[in-house]
Amino acid sequence: MTNTTPSARTRRGFGRPAADDGPRASFSQLLPYLLEHKKVLSWVIVISILGAAASLAQPLLVSQVITLVEANEPLGGLVAVLVALVIISALLSGFGHYLLQRTGEGVVLSSRRTLVRRMLHLPISEFDQRRTGDLVSRVGSDTTLLRAVLTQGLVEAIGGSLIFVGAIIAMLIIDPLLLGLTLLVIAVSVVTVVVLSRRIRVASRKAQEKVGDLTAAVERAISSVRTVRAANATDREIATVDEDARGAWKQGITVAKISALVVPISSIALQISFLVVLGVGGYRVASGAIGIADLVAFILFLFLIIGPLGQAFGAVTSVNSALGALGRIQEIIALPSEAESDAGVTPAPATEDRAAIAFDAVHFRYPEAAHKTEAEKAIAELVGEHETRDTTVLRGVSFAVPQGSRTALVGPSGAGKSTILSLVERFYDPTDGVIRMTGVDIRALDRTELRSRIGYVEQDAPVLAGTLRDNLLLGTPGASDEQCVEVLRRVNLGSVLDRTDAGLDAQVGEDGVMLSGGERQRLAIARALLAAPPILLLDESTSSLDGLNEQLMRDAIDAVAENRTLIVIAHRLSTVVDSDQIVVLEHGQVVGTGTHAELVRDVPLYRDLAQHQLLVPKDEAPAETS
Template sequence: MSSTSDPARPRRGFGRDPEADSGPRATFGQLLPYLLEHRTVLSWVIVISILGAIASLAQPLLVSQVIARVEQGEPLGSLVAGLVALVVAAALLSGFGHYLLQRTGEGVVLSSRRTLVRRLLHLPIAQFDERRTGDLVSRVGSDTTLLRAVLTQGLVQAIGGSLTFVGAIIAMAVIDPTLLGLTLLVVAVSVVTVVVLSRRIRVASRRAQEKVGDLAAAVERAISSVRTVRAANATDREIAAVDKDARGAWEQGIRVARISALVVPISSIALQVSFLVVLGVGGFRVATGAIEIGALVAFILFLFLLIGPLGQAFGAITSVNSALGALGRIQEIIALPSEVEGDADVVPEPDDPDDAAVSFHDVHFSYPERAHRTEAEKAAAEAEAALSATAGRGANANSHGSRDAQVLRGVSFAVPRGARVALVGPSGAGKSTVLALVERFYDPTAGVIRMDGVDIRALDRVELRSRIGYVEQDAPVLAGTLRENLLLGTPDASDEQCATVLRSVNLGEVLDRSPLGLEAPVGEDGVMLSGGERQRLAIARALLAAPPILLLDESTSSLDGRNEQLMREAIDAVAENRTLIVIAHRLSTVVDSDLIVVIDHGRVVGTGTHSELVREVPLYRDLAKHQLLV
C-alpha cells in the first residue's frame, strides 16, 4: 500500500450503497453456460435421477400389491424382495447422483473463478483505481461459491424429480381423481407463494453479497495499513469501522434468512395439509367403498413422492435466485471491457521518422472521473485522509493530482535513444503520470506518444511492455520468495543471473543471510525487507529483464547515501546502450543526466542540462537549491 494519501484517488475500502443501486441482475440464460460446460456429467445425473424416479414410482405399486395379497391371503412371492431391491436401488442411485452433483458444483465454481480472474487481471488500470480490492476478492471467493448451490441444492435433481412428479400425478389420477384435485389445490397455493417470494430472494441475496464485499474491502484496508493504524492510535476506530461493515453483512444475511424462512416451511405445510386432506377424505371414501384400502395407501405414498420433487423445486428456486444475485456481481466484472478491447477503435497517428526513443507531442491527460461516489464514500475518504495526516503521511503527496482538473497540459519533449533523461518538479506535477502513459496504463486525452517514431497505440501492449522496465514509486514486492520476485518478468533467468543482479544492487547480504538463498521468503508486501531493500529488489527485477528502456520512478528515494551510490553504479552499468527515464528525487541523480525535463502543474517549463536549467529556469534553480527533496 502506498505510503502517501491522495484524496483524489478513489478509496478502495468503501463501496456503493446497494440500497441506492442494486446493480445489474443476472438472468438464468447467463447461468446456463456455466452449467452446459459440464453437460456430459449433468446428462448422466439426469439419467440417474430418472432411474431413481422410476424406482421410487414402482414402490407404491408394489406396496399396493402386497396389501392386496395379504387381504386375500395369497402368498407374497417375490414382491417383498422386489420392493427391497427397489428401495436399495433408489438409495444407491441417489447417493451416486449426489456425488456427481457435488463434483460438478465444484467444477462450476472453478470455471467461474477462472473466468472472473482472467477478466480481472486484464481490466484497465482505471478500473482498479475506482474499485475496492476487497470487494473484487469477495467476488472471486464468496460470490462464485454461491453458484455451487444451483447444482447441490436441487436444480438438476428437480429436473429429474419432475418425472416423479408427473408420474405421481398420473398414478394418483388413476387411483382417485377427487383426492388428486384436492391435493393439487393445496400445491397450487404453495407454488404461487414461492413464485412471489423468489424475486425478493434474488434482490436480498445480491445486497447481502455486496455487504460481504464491503466487509472484505474494510478488512483488506485495515490489515494492509495496520502499521499506520497502530502508529496513529486508530486501532479501535478501525475495529469499529470493520464491525460496522460486519454488522451490515449480518443484517443483510438475516434478511435473506427471513425471506428464505418463508419458503422453507411451505413444502412442509403443503405436505401436512395434503396428507390430512387425503387421510380424512380418503378414509371416508374407503368407508363408503369408493376405493380399496390398498389404493388409499398407494395414493398416500404417491403423495409423498409428489411433495418430494415439489420441495426440491422450492429449494431450486431459492438457490437459483441466490446464485443469480451473486452471478449479477460476477457478470458485472466480466462485462467490463479489457484494456485491449478498445484498441481496435484507435486510429494511430502517422509514424514520425525522428530518432527519439520516446517522444511526447502536445499530450493532455485527465484521470477518468468516477461514475458513482456516494456521500458515505466521500466521508470515508476524508476520514482516511485525516488518518494519513495524523500518521504523518501527508495528504497531497501523490503525483496523480486532482481528478477535477487536467494532470498534463500540452506536454512535449523527446528522449534521445540511449540517453538518460530526468523528470523533475514539485510533488503532484504529473511526473509519475508521464511514466504511466508510456506504459499505457492509461491513454492520453489528447496528443500522441511515440516510441521509436511509432504511435504507441499502434503497438501491441505485450510488445510495448517487453521493451520497458518499470520500477514504480512504491517499489511493490510480491509475497513469495526472492526468486519468484525476480522471475516475474524474466521467467527463464538462471539462478546465477538472479544472484548476480541481486549483488549488483547491493542485496548480496539479503541473499546470504538466509540458508534458503533465492528461496528465502520476503513476506506479505515484502514486510521482511527494509524499505530500501524492497526498492532495490524492484530495481533488480527490472535490471534482470534488461529491456531497451528503463523507467525509474524515484527509485533511490528510500536509499541511504552508500546504497544510492551503489545503485547508481549498477544502473550506470546496465544503462549502457539503453534509454533511461528517471523521476529524480535527489540532485545527485539529476546532475549527470543528458537531459532534464522540468514539469510544473502538468506543463513542461524547461528542458536542458543541469547547468543550463540552473541559469534559465527559476523553479529548477529553487529545486536544486533545496537538493530536489520535494
C-alpha cells in the same frame, strides 16, 4: 504522482451501483457455467431418471402386496423386488449426489477462473475506482454461491420433476377427485414461493454486497496494520470492521427471514394434503369408490410428490441466491478488458521520428468524474465544484527521449512526473495528444509487446509475497539462479542472500515486510535489470537509499544503461545532474528542457530546486547571455 483517488472518497460503495439498482443476472447467464459440465450433468440426469423410476415403482408394488394379502394369495418375490428397489434408489441417490457435488465444485472453479482472468486484464482505471476487498469477495464468496445451484436442488429438481409428473399421472388414474384437492393445496404453496423468489434474489445480492464491504474493511485494516497501530487507531478500525460485520449480519438475517418463509411451505403443503387425502380418501374407501390398496398407494405417491416439491422450492431459493451473486460476477466480466478497450482506439499515423519515446502535446486527466456516486456529485455541486474544478494532470506536454540517452523528469510533487511513466506503460491513454515509440503511436502496439520493451520500477517499489526468486522471476521466468544472484549482488543485496541458508528461497514477507525500504527498492530495481529491456523507467528509484547504496545503485544503473534508454524521476537532483537531458515539469506542463547547466541558467524553478538542494550557491546569479 498526482493521485485522483483521494481518501476523501467515500469508502463504502464507491465505484459500485447503489444496492437497489445493483446488477441482476438472468438464468440464461448461468447456463454457460452449467453447460461446461454437460457430460457429467447428462449422467446425473440419467441417474435421476433411473432413481425416479425406482421410486415410482415402489408404491405400485406396495399396492400389489396389499391386494395379494387381502386375497390371501402368495407374495412370491414381490417383497424382495421391493427391497431391491429401495436399495437401488438409495445407491443411485448417493452416486448422483457425489456427481452433483463434483460438478458444483467444477462450476465454482470455472467461474473463478473466468472472473480472475477478466479481473486481471481490466484497465488500471477500474482498480482505481474499486475496493480490493470487494473484488476479492467476488472471487471467493460470490462464486461459492453458484455451487448451491447444483448441490441444493436445480439438477436434483429435474429428477424430482420426473417423479412429480409420474406420481401425478398415477394419482390421476387412482382417483381424480383426490388429485384435484391435492393440486389445489400445492398451487397455493407454489404461488407463495414465486412471490417470495424475487425478494430472495434481491436480499441475497444485498447480502453479498455487505460481505464485499466487510472483506474490503478487513483487507484495509490488515494491509495497513502498522500505520493503524502507530496512529493508535486500532479500536477505531475494529469499530469500522465491526460495523461492516454487523451490516453483513443484518442482511444475512433478512435472507434468513425470507428463506424461513419458503422452507416450511413444503411441510405445510404435505400436512394439509395428507389430512385432506386421509379424510376424503377414508370417506371414499367407506363408500366403495376406491379400495384400501388404492388409498395407500395414493398416500405413498403423495409423499413422493412432496419431496420433489421441496426440492423445487429449494431450487428457487438457491437459484435466486446464486443469480444475485452471479449479477456481481457478471458486472466484472462485462467490463471491457484492456485489449477490448483498444478496439475503439484510432492510432495516429507513424512518423519518421526515431526517438525512443516522444510526447506530442499530451493532455491527460484521470477518469474519475464519470464514476462518482450521486452523493459525491451532490457534494461537489454544493461546494461549487460541479463544473469548475479542473482535474487535468498533464497540459500539452511535449518532449522527446533519444534512443540510448538518459532523460530525467524533475519538478515539485504533483507536477505529473509519475503520470508520464504510467502513460508510457499504457496504464492509461492520453486524453489528447500522442505518445510515440520510434515514431509509432504506442496505441498501435500490442500492450504485451509494448511492455516487453520496458522495465518499470514504481515509486513505492512493490514487492510480492514469496521468495527473492519469485520476485526476480516475475518478469523474466526463464532466468537462471546464477543470473538472479548476479543481479542481486549488483544492486548490493548480497547481504540479504547471506542472511540465511535459504538463499534465493528466502521469504520476503507480505509486501516485502521482512526487507527494509531501501532493500525493497533495490529488489524492484533488480527485477527490472534482470529483464534487461531496451527502455527503463525508474520512478524515484533511489529515494529510500543512503549515500553509499545510492552510489552503488547508480553504478549498477550506469552499467546496465549502456545502449539502453532511461527515463528517471528523482527529487534529489544530485542523482540526475549528469543526465543527457532534464525535463522540468510544473503544474502538468513542461517549463524547461536541457542539461543541468542550461536549466540552472535559464529556468528559475529548476534553479530554485538546485539551490534548495545545495547544488548551486543561493547567491549565485544566472550567467549573462548575449
